[in-house]
Amino acid sequence: MTALTASIERRAGGFTLDVSFEAPPGVTGIIGASGAGKTMALQTIAGLGRPDKARIALGDEIFADTAEGISLPPDKRNIGYIFQEARLFPHMTVAANLDYGAKRRGPGAPASRGEVIDLLGIAPLLDRHPASLSGGEAQRVAIGRALLSAPRLLLMDEPLASLDIRRRREIMPFLEALHERLRLPVLFVSHNIDEIVRLADRVIVFHGGRIAAEGDVGEVLNRLDVQGLILGDAEDDSPGTILDARILQHDDADGLTEVGGRGFRLVVSKLASPEGATVRLRLRARDVALATEAPSKLSIQNVIEGTIRRIEDTGAGQVSVTLETKDGGSTSVHALVTQRAARLLGLAEGMPVWALIKSVAIAGGK
Known part of the structure; x- marks a missing residue:
């Protein structure tokens, strides 16, 4: 399968971007604080900015190689680029906007026009003009236009950032469907951890123009040092834990689903996925309480037994507590408690x- 490889050095003012990474087919999430160089990296890959030094290739096709004097213009790179704003042609109908993308169509299209329209649920919008669309509808059309150009690589630069919460929830299932349907490299830039957790197969963390961490979503984003680099700039600045789980069984009578992983079982609101399907969960540290004795007769149904591995002072009168699950530490859970509570409970490592899990966020399938 064709992978993107990128090695980029680019200076702008007093900022220097210096990154090297690979993005295989599937969704690679890129996250980092504002000014970390995320958009600059995407623009350089797309040919919209001139690097000081770079080698960018999609499989055997070289987009740019400064050492060899190679630099393909943007329209020769066969890349789909989704911006924060939809950037549709206002004088064209939705159908005409889609047809414009199809006119630029290259070989090996990932989906036909009809498939793209069905996948994004935009059939009822075809005769409308962009001014009459909601933000979520416009972004779906923009994604459709990009897909109909038959890109070999898709760049998505915070495509949900300009949408309100309701519109984001509206468009997220369509992005998940794209994830399942397409087998081409996708770079998805976001400030939102939940979006990365829900959509990405792997993640790259940018910080100060460099790569601070990369790899499996759970392994990288569960690191407290990584969370410290990105949470202060994110909408949801709550540290937490990402868990990979499998659907064990559905309880139709009570509208619940039991999920489990190494060292834990949790009950959540009923999920649509079948038994055996995998999901990612996000437990916000602020939604995890601790008990030093086995709890009973509680309204909170989700409890994970473990041993304290680490206690860290986070300032502002709080401490971060990391516990290993009872199965021997293959799963860790972060909790955030007050210093007073930690002192009264006598919390100590070991x-x-x-x-006690007060809230479980279902971040999506894997």
């Missing part, structure tokens, strides 16, 4: 505790 101590057995029970984590």
